Amino acid sequence: MIIFYSNEIIDNIAILKEDEARHCSKVLRKRVGDRLRLTDGKGRFYDAEVIGITKDECKLLVKDKWDGDVLDYKLTIGISLVKNISRFEWFVEKAVEIGISRIVPLICERTEKRNIKEKRLSNILISASKQSLKAKFPYLDSPIKFKDFLDSNESKEVYIAHLNDYSEYLGKLIKPKSEIIVLIGPEGDFTKKELEYAFSKGVKPVTLGSSRLRTETAGVVSCQIVNTINEIT
């Protein structure tokens, strides 16, 4: 099943552009009259008929539409950027496949990399969403400083995963169908100052199990722990 993505659906006309249009016209060689399935990335699927096609743009007439399944919980992961950007990209792809609502790249004191190619990361997010048949695509924020992110989420349920022996397991603390934020630090962990600031804001420390995990693995593991708790309860 191939799903196209369009962010331009007005009344019953949908437009595919750029990669989506090229994939439709060049790779799949769709012609006027062919049917295809698409999503608006906001929760809805569409069946549509090709009514105009060039290599740069496909015009579609919507024939049917329906709401797709969406997550019954809300998970935001704030995660430090890592030096090797392909590892961060890998996290984005896998988190989308498993299920996530929002990804926030964090700049922490020990974060070495401070910028991302937003367009490239956004394409990975769209591609993984389509691949795993998601009707609602997750949000991808611009990188933000750790402290600024905490300040803008004061009243939320926030957990911070860091290297320690005294915290409870994330999966034991969260409630199903709730809205939570999980914070993952850089290689070398959060600084003591960052942790103290987080605790002063009511953020709860958690562990993700007894293994020492890389940053991007901790991100995916958090995603799956939250998913599992929602699946079994």
Added chain:
Amino acid sequence: MIIFYSNEIIDNIAILKEDEARHCSKVLRKRVGDRLRLTDGKGRFYDAEVIGITKDECKLLVKDKWDGDVLDYKLTIGISLVKNISRFEWFVEKAVEIGISRIVPLICERTEKRNIKEKRLSNILISASKQSLKAKFPYLDSPIKFKDFLDSNESKEVYIAHLNDYSEYLGKLIKPKSEIIVLIGPEGDFTKKELEYAFSKGVKPVTLGSSRLRTETAGVVSCQIVNTINEIT
């Protein structure tokens, strides 16, 4: 914390070879008299002193040894090889980080790739084990045909993850601290014939949640589901 690996520890003498020796002598520039930590990959850690060093071999005198933590469950994942080998390598790295006992590359009817670079995969396994401070390294089998693998595991607790709407969630079926095998199919899933053969052997169908997952993601997700159930109970 850097951990070395030696498969040659006899009495109180440990030998580092190849990459391990080069890393010790060339990268970290260890000298006679320096102390370092190593593992035998079988469950034990050692503190040792360098007593001889060249770029190809380091000779160490063991000063102390102790048992490392090991998983309190046994998880084998039999997983189809995938066309893009870097995705399979990624699965191995992440499964080792999260915790797994044995990885069995499967050749199913729809498996397109049928061979692996065993030495390269084994190095990834060793490197991820060291990185995540594992004293006991998982086993990595040679690729085996799906049917042969089933035939050689008749009396075991085996689950097969495939695309369907009627199965129970893996996390609801497994018991903590048990020994289980999870089977993951290729892109395009197991064939009907393979599924029927598995069911005839008592293998239980499971889902890994409502998302459609790539093969390598399904492998990592299985690992984390089993880990979470063991952590919360």
